[in-house]
Amino acid sequence: MADFPLPRPAADWWRTAAIYQVYVRSFADGDGDGTGDLAGVRARLPYLADLGVDALWFTPWYLSPLADGGYDVADYRTIDPAFGTLAEAEKLIAEARELGIRTLVDIVPNHVSDRHAWFRAALAAGPGSPERELFHFRPGRGEHGELPPGDWPSQFNGAGTWTRVPDGEWYLHLFTPQQPDLNWDHPAVRREHEEVLRFWFERGVAGVRIDSAALLAKDPALPDLAGRSPEPWPGETHPYIDRDELHAVYRSWRAIADEYGAIFVGEVWLPDSERFARYLRPDELHTAFNFSFLSCPWDAGRLRTSITETLAEHAPVGAPATWVLCNHDVTRTVTRYGRADTGFDFAAKAFGTPTDLELGTRRARAAALLTLALPGAVYVYQGEELGLPEADVPIGRIQDPMHFRSGGTDPGRDGCRVPLPWTAEPWNEPWLPQPADWPAYAADRQDGDPDSMLTLYRTALGLRRAAAGFGGGALEWLNAPPGVLAFTRPDGLLCVANLSGGPVALPAHTSLLLGSSALDDTGLLPQDTAVWLRT
Ligand code: NOJ
Secondary structure (H helix, E strand, O other): OOOOOOOOOOOOOOHHHHEEOHHHHHHHOOOOOOOOOOOHHOOOOHHHHHHOOOOOEOOOOOOOOOOOOOOOOOEHHHHHHHHOOOHHHHHHHHHHEEEEEEEEEEEEEEEEOOHHHHHHHHHHHHOHHHHHHHHHHEOOEOOOOOOOOOOOOOOOOOOOEEEEEOOHHHHHHHOOOOOOOOOOOOOOHHHHHHHHHHHHHHHOOOEEEOOOOOOOOHHHHHHHHOOOOOOOOOOOOOOOOOOOOOHHHHHHHHHHHHHOOEEEEOOOOOOOHHHHHHHOOOOOOOOEOOOHHHHHHOHHHHHHHHHHHHHHHHHOOOOOOOOEEEOOOOOHHHHHOOOOOOOOHHOOOOOOOOOHHHHHHHHHHHHHHHHHHOOOEEEEOOOHHOOOOOOOHHHHOOHHHHHHHOOOOOOOOHHHOOOOOOOOOOOOOOOOOOOHHHHHOOOHHHHHOOOOHHHHHHHHHHHHHHHHHHOOOOOEEEOOOEEEEEEEEEOOOOOHHHHHHOOOOOOOOEEEEEEEOOOOOOOOOOOEEEEEEEO
């Protein structure tokens, strides 16, 4: 392994880390071509160090035709030229480490791009070839094989999961046709991914985010759902979700990660908490994203249940929880919390949903303090610290396949992927247009403003880092009025979030460390406000 200076020495850094998600294409544009790149990230490393994050998770930065924003990887060992070079990625990893920031990369094991060398070879080699065995090729149904070989629906709305190639065979893709699914029963598929992990660990990468981590293994018969739910089947084996064979894959990955002291975070959307926790057993993944919390409405009872259940499901396997408010796939927090439906559901996305951004921003500030006070690791998605709303991307500029595959009814995910406003000046023709009012959110305008979202995140992340009580350790709920969440952490730390319909009195405390908004004139905690107190 390359000899880089280690940031903070703790071996268990990941148990309480604040990890910042970088969607490279939209983070910072170093060469002025309208697309974010590694030069842009390198130039902004001091900003990230100042923000107080422990690690960066980069969404895929590899060679990709970008049919699905980089989740269609053509070559894991090459950085996409739009972003830079492998040498630059190595420099970036090293420079970040010098600032005390670790790097996580994104691995997409369920599928590759249809431009990946393996898939091109499979197409060229034809039916029955060993090259096709790396994927799921099948003859079609119907008299002339003109019907798809199966009935699984796409993970992306609308269309199906089979595409026919010119020689008449069909191949499986749970996402877009440009993302053929790999056959995880094939030893070469396993071997290749183990080598890819080593490739990045050798370059000083401290961890890996695993895309669609519960989908790789398939029933080899690819049986029809025949009207049954495409969602997980509690108590029964599903043909492609959360199959038991997956655990052997992750055990072998864990052994490799342990050689390098590296960690995993799995993208595991599973409603069954016992099944979810299996991925977090001590010899499997270190952590997984908490989608229950991310999807939860702004409702004290629902949030408390989500927090309590999260902690309870992680406890038996000894894994830390993760807390996430948004990412590159979901509606930005200030927008979501400003709507009538404050939860997140892919199926409910629509154009023109009325939004009260002032209310949403107030709640998002409170949500930030609530989240950062919880025990475990937290993820901050780029722009969350600027309080960016979901952008309305003009229809003609939308690029997300989710939009097209819905027949144009789903706005897709571009609204949370618009390039960040660093200054009041927009990027040079950004790949997605920035809304006209975004100069108001520019990082340089927020810098130093005591009331800005950026200042709130900087202060909160700084306090969280400095005060031992915010990391691991217990959370104890306090009795609180209806609609109020109040809990203690070690070292006399206390978090109170008021989601009720009016102001409430604060519990006894000795000092107020931080508030998402000011207390009212009588010292009460206003609605949609959270505070950190010391007792
Ligand atoms: C989950 C990723 O977060 C999303 O952006 C992507 O489209 C799918 N997996 C498919 O790779």
